[in-house]
Amino acid sequence: MTMMKMYFHFRLNEYVLFRGWLPETTTAYVFSCLAIGVFAVAYEFIRLIRWYNFRNQHEPCCAADVYNRTRSESGAAQLPTDDPPPCDCRASITSAEPLNFTSVSPRPFTSLGSLVHISQSALYFVQMFGSYCLMMVAMTYNVPMFASMVVGHIIAYFFFGPLMSVEEEERIGDCCS
Numbered sequence: 001m002t003m004m005k006m007y008f009h010f011r012l013n014e015y016v017l018f019r020g021w022l023p024e025t026t027t028a029y030v031f032s033c034l035a036i037g038v039f040a041v042a043y044e045f046i047r048l049i050r051w052y053n054f055r056n057q058h059e060p061c062c063a064a065d066v067y068n069r070t071r072s073e074s075g076a077a078q079l080p081t082d083d084p085p086p087c088d089c090r091a092s093i094t095s096a097e098p099l100n101f102t103s104v105s106p107r108p109f110t111s112l113g114s115l116v117h118i119s120q121s122a123l124y125f126v127q128m129f130g131s132y133c134l135m136m137v138a139m140t141y142n143v144p145m146f147a148s149m150v151v152g153h154i155i156a157y158f159f160f161g162p163l164m165s166v167e168e169e170e171r172i173g174d175c176c177s
Contacts, residue, residue, distance in 0.1 A: 008141050016145065033148035036137055040152025043130040050123045057116055057161055157177045 005011065012029055015022050016036070023029040109119050138146055 005141060008143050008146070010143055014140055014142050016140065016147070017136055029144070033144050036134075036145055037132070037148040037152035037155070040134060041156040043127070043134060044153060044156030044160055045128060046123060046127045048163065049121065050127060051164050053116070053120060053123070057120075072128045 012026070013022065013024060016032055021032070023032040136151055137149055140146075
């Protein structure tokens with residue numbers, strides 16, 4: 001077995017993530033590149049699902065005590081006796097304006113066993129596993145595989161990117177973070 005090349009190359013016989021995934025023919029190599037591209041799209045789709053679940057889980061304008069922690073135009077804290085402004089949570093969730101999640105109170109420890117938290121944790125595991133697998137593909141330095149991964153991310157961003165703002169995208173997390 002030859003040593004791994006530590007520079008960008010076009011070698012055909014290259015292990016991909018697992019010992020059993022070794023494309024030895026051109027056809028297997030092309031299908032491996034396609035699979036890597038699909039895997040990159042799936043990774044971005046998992047991020048979109050996490051964002052969607054996170055966004056629906058939080059209702060920023062209706063969350064308890066958010067209004068009392070906001071500041072008025074003069075900079076003074078509003079009094080708790082002030083009536084909160086009218087709020088339509090459905091409008092805030094569907095608006096194109098990014099949500100301010102920093103003002104939402106953290107959930108207590110009782111929510112650790114909730115179905116929402118468990119599903120978010122499972123999705124986070126899948127997202128992190130996918131991100132590290134894609135990082136390992138990038139570290140093979142194989143140009144067509146690297147290019148397929150990048151093209152998969154680009155295609156996914158083209159379709160999923162307009163659905164969330166940059167602030168919301170950063171909130172969900174990116175590769176290996």
